[in-house]
Amino acid sequence: MKKEKTEIEENPYSELTIDSIDYQTLLTRKYTEKKPYKPKNPCMLMAFIPGTMTDVFVVKGQEVKEGETLAILEAMKMLNEIKAPFDTKVKEVYVAAGDRVIKNHVVIELEEI
Amino acid sequence: MGIKQKTSDLQRRMRDALMGGGEQAIEKQKSIGKLTARERIIALLDPKSFHEYDLFVEHAAKDFDMDKKYLPGDGVITGTGTLSGHPVCIYAQDFTVAGGSLGWMHAKKITKIMDHAMKLKVPIIGINDSGGARIQEGVNSLAGYGEIFYRNTQSSGVIPQISVILGPCAGGAVYSPALTDFVFVVENISKMFITGPEVIKTVLGEEITMEELGGARVHSEITGNAHFFAISEEQCFDQIKDLVSYIPWNNMKKAERFPKKAPKTREYKIENILPTDPRKPYDVRHVIKSIADNSDFLEVQELFAANIVIGFGRINGDTVGFVANQPLVLAGVLDVDSSDKAARFIRYCDAFNIPLVTLVDLPGYLPGIDQEHAGVIRHGAKVLYAYSEATVPKITVIMRKAYGGGYIAMCSNHLRADFVFAWPTAEIAVMGPEGAANIIFRKEIMTAENPDEMRKQKVEEYKTKFANPYVAAAYGYVDAVIEPAETRRMLMHSLEISKDKIVEVPMKKHGIPPF
Numbered sequence: 001m002k003k004e005k006t007e008i009e010e011n012p013y014s015e016l017t018i019d020s021i022d023y024q025t026l027l028t029r030k031y032t033e034k035k036p037y038k039p040k041n042p043c044m045l046m047a048f049i050p051g052t053m054t055d056v057f058v059v060k061g062q063e064v065k066e067g068e069t070l071a072i073l074e075a076m077k078m079l080n081e082i083k084a085p086f087d088t089k090v091k092e093v094y095v096a097a098g099d100r101v102i103k104n105h106v107v108i109e110l111e112e113i
Numbered sequence: 114m115g116i117k118q119k120t121s122d123l124q125r126r127m128r129d130a131l132m133g134g135g136e137q138a139i140e141k142q143k144s145i146g147k148l149t150a151r152e153r154i155i156a157l158l159d160p161k162s163f164h165e166y167d168l169f170v171e172h173a174a175k176d177f178d179m180d181k182k183y184l185p186g187d188g189v190i191t192g193t194g195t196l197s198g199h200p201v202c203i204y205a206q207d208f209t210v211a212g213g214s215l216g217w218m219h220a221k222k223i224t225k226i227m228d229h230a231m232k233l234k235v236p237i238i239g240i241n242d243s244g245g246a247r248i249q250e251g252v253n254s255l256a257g258y259g260e261i262f263y264r265n266t267q268s269s270g271v272i273p274q275i276s277v278i279l280g281p282c283a284g285g286a287v288y289s290p291a292l293t294d295f296v297f298v299v300e301n302i303s304k305m306f307i308t309g310p311e312v313i314k315t316v317l318g319e320e321i322t323m324e325e326l327g328g329a330r331v332h333s334e335i336t337g338n339a340h341f342f343a344i345s346e347e348q349c350f351d352q353i354k355d356l357v358s359y360i361p362w363n364n365m366k367k368a369e370r371f372p373k374k375a376p377k378t379r380e381y382k383i384e385n386i387l388p389t390d391p392r393k394p395y396d397v398r399h400v401i402k403s404i405a406d407n408s409d410f411l412e413v414q415e416l417f418a419a420n421i422v423i424g425f426g427r428i429n430g431d432t433v434g435f436v437a438n439q440p441l442v443l444a445g446v447l448d449v450d451s452s453d454k455a456a457r458f459i460r461y462c463d464a465f466n467i468p469l470v471t472l473v474d475l476p477g478y479l480p481g482i483d484q485e486h487a488g489v490i491r492h493g494a495k496v497l498y499a500y501s502e503a504t505v506p507k508i509t510v511i512m513r514k515a516y517g518g519g520y521i522a523m524c525s526n527h528l529r530a531d532f533v534f535a536w537p538t539a540e541i542a543v544m545g546p547e548g549a550a551n552i553i554f555r556k557e558i559m560t561a562e563n564p565d566e567m568r569k570q571k572v573e574e575y576k577t578k579f580a581n582p583y584v585a586a587a588y589g590y591v592d593a594v595i596e597p598a599e600t601r602r603m604l605m606h607s608l609e610i611s612k613d614k615i616v617e618v619p620m621k622k623h624g625i626p627p628f
Contacts (some may be wrong), residue, residue: 013394016444019516020547023444025394028419030335030450031443037482050317074318077478102318 042085048100051075056097058108062090070108073101077102088113130168130185134209142209147279148346150190150205150213150370153240157350158194158203165192167222174216177249184210187219187301188243192228196357202230205240208280211245215286220257227264234363238353241290242280251398254528258285258609259615265292266526271466275353278303278329279346291338294461295356295413297340298329299349304341305332330416337450355411359425359432360465367466368432376601381408381599389536394444397422397437400472400512406430413458416535418450419443423458428470429605434462437472438523440513447519448479449492456495463503468608471500473525474513476545493522494627500528502624506611508604511535511582511591517544526590531614532607534600535582535591542584552587591599 013024055072058064064084071082092109097102114122131151133139139149143463148156154163172179174189189212193202204223206213223239230237233344246254268274269292276290277297281304290296290305298305306327313319313326325331332339341356343349359366381403386395402408405426412424420443436455438445462469470506478489500507500522509530515523520541524530535541543549551558554571561567578584595603 016446018444018446018480019545020551021392021476021545023392023394023440023476025440025444026419026442028443034481034483037486100318 008080010073027093039064041113043088043091043110044106045070045082045085045110047048047073047075047103047105049073049075049080050101051080053099053101054079056093056095056108058090058093060090060093064088064090064110071095073107082107084110086110086113127168133185133207134211138209145302145437146345147208147242149209150207150240150242153277153279153346153350154190154192154194154203156206156347157238157353158196158201159198162194163192163203164194165190166473167191167225170218172216172247172250173217173246174250174253176251176253177261179249182211186210187216187222187428188213188440189215189219189222191222193226193229193604196236196354199357199362200233200235201238202226202235202299203238203240203305206243206280208242210242211247211454213242213280214244214247215254215257216247217251217253217257220254220260223257224260224264227261227268228544230272231264231268234272234365236275236357236362237268237277238275238277239289239293240277240279241282241286242278243286244281245286255285258289261289262292269294270364273360273465273612275356277349277353278305279349280304283307283309283327287338295340296338297341297349297353298332298345300329301348302346303329303332303339330363331616333414334416337414337454339417340414342416356425359411359427360467361432364465371406371427371430372564373430374427376403376405377408378403383600387512387536387597389538391538391540394440396438396441397445397472397474401426401435401437404428404470405433405435405487410435414454418448418454420445420448421451423455425467428601428608431608432467433470433608434467435470435477436524438519440474443479445475446477446479447475447493447496448484449487449489452489452492452496459496459499463499463505468508468611469500469503469524469528470604470608471507471509473511473515473520473523475516475519475523476514477517477519491627493518496522497528498624498626500524500530502626504614504616504618506608506614507531508607508611509533510600510604511539511541512597513538514545515539515541517542526592529616531611532592532603533590534593534595534603535586536597536600537582537594538597539582539585539591540580541582541591542579546572546580549579550575555574593603 013025014027015022017024018104054074058070066086068084069081089111091111095107123356170187172184189206191204204226227237274293276293279302287305304327310321310326333342341352347539381399383403386399401410410426422437422439423541507524507530509524524534550571558564558567582591586594
């Protein structure tokens with residue numbers, strides 16, 4: 001009760017638009033801290049989990065086939081295969097075998113087709 | 114040995130067992146603001162009502178030199194007692210004994226008292242304070258957890274299950290509280306997580322403190338795993354006592370009836386709470402307090418998804434569950450979290466014969482990619498499911514906005530509300546006037562000489578025609594349009610006459626709710 005009253009006096013309201021109507025309201029921590037949406041780039045192969053690159057099988061400029069294993073990422077006691085999503089060429093390799101990578105680290109970049 | 118000697122032998126054995134982990138361990142426990150397990154039970158239950166069982170249970174582990182270790186009571190205290198004069202079963206893990214770790218006999222003590230609670234049809238209260246599985250006992254410790262989880266599930270909806278987290282509760286152990294009805298946490302004391310900060314650091318390289326990862330505030334505000342947040346163990350026990358005054362002792366009973374008391378209308382004047390501009394916020398808890406007996410309202414999950422308010426109050430002396438959109442926060446929208454929060458509470462009330470009073474004022478669902486991707490469809494569906502499924506008396510009051518899907522979801526006539534009342538300020542329509550005018554009069558607006566002027570005109574037109582309670586009332590979707598000041602009187606009457614309500618439900622094992 002005490003808290004609510006002081007909040008109202010300080011007028012901390014933000015605007016929130018729903019169905020073209022602007023509402024005066026408080027926002028939650030979860031709402032204000034949410035991350036903006038970023039569309040995925042299929043050419044950027046990223047570590048989906050933090051771990052160690054145990055093997056990298058390709059080099060810059062190499063042609064690869066869809067489904068081909070390009071590298072091995074060891075994480076959670078599993079040897080995870082990073083595969084080519086389509087037929088293309090390797091544009092850049094950003095890791096070497098033995099590298100530790102954090103989540104969403106770009107491992108290999110592919111040429112757009 | 115004569116009886117005297119035998120008695121003194123018993124007393125010696127009890128003294129040893131009651132010392133738990135010994136003076137040093139007890140001192141350590143107290144130095145961080147924690148009571149010991151036995152002190153906690155005594156502080157919570159009625160004075161002198163606690164009776165302990167299985168004090169002499171010992172662990173049966175043999176590997177890793179465990180056979181040479183004596184663990185008093187095997188690290189958990191179990192027994193029965195009373196709360197406000199009513200019987201309860203209770204257990205409390207004793208962190209001073211082997212870190213309250215859960216071994217097979219420890220688990221057996223817990224499951225034994227849980228079985229008692231089910232037989233006697235009384236609430237079970239579990240006080241969690243444990244480092245986790247007793248690794249030396251291997252798979253037997255996992256078996257212990259599994260036996261507890263199974264019983265939690267079987268007891269769900271039959272007897273109230275209350276979890277109190279007064280220490281660490283990590284790994285598999287967290288699933289017992291998660292399966293129970295209400296979880297109580299205390300700031301700086303409660304810690305709940307599946308994988309702790311150390312594992313996260315070694316595996317992910319991310320650093321975080323225990324409090325930030327799974328402290329009381331996190332679970333109260335972010336995850337929604339906790340239902341009641343306290344800043345001390347004492348306050349936590351008061352919250353539990355308050356809660357049990359509102360709920361029935363099992364699913365065959367009704368909550369205890371209290372003497373009827375008028376709301377504090379001088380403090381909470383129902384006619385003055387709602388701003389006339391529908392875009393302006395207000396605190397819906399004031400409306401609840403203007404209706405409830407003595408203006409008493411016990412809010413559940415106060416900090417989590419605050420855009421919907423849930424909790425217990427009394428009308429005419431009987432417990433009701435309030436579900437209310439909160440225009441003060443996120444304009445009172447339904448979203449993933451608020452849907453989860455409301456749906457679970459509705460199912461709780463339905464399971465325990467508590468009538469539902471729904472107060473409606475929402476603009477609809479929260480728009481956003483994050484919401485859609487988080488599955489607002491299946492989460493939102495839970496509210497529809499829970500209200501449709503509930504057979505307790507359901508009374509709805511539409512105070513202001515009830516647009517689109519939100520109108521249907523908030524216990525509308527169509528989901529079988531027994532009575533739907535609307536205030537004259539209600540706006541029941543397929544969508545908000547602005548949005549509706551933009552669609553219906555798109556051509557007129559686009560071809561007009563002054564589109565903005567035309568839009569304004571059409572919005573006004575739509576508002577006067579449809580943004581009111583009378584269109585819905587004309588179809589009988591609203592049972593009565595009432596003055597706000599009449600709300601409590603209408604609720605008292607409608608709850609009274611719905612008391613012996615019977616709904617026939619189709620034969621089924623169980624439904625498939627959109628969990």
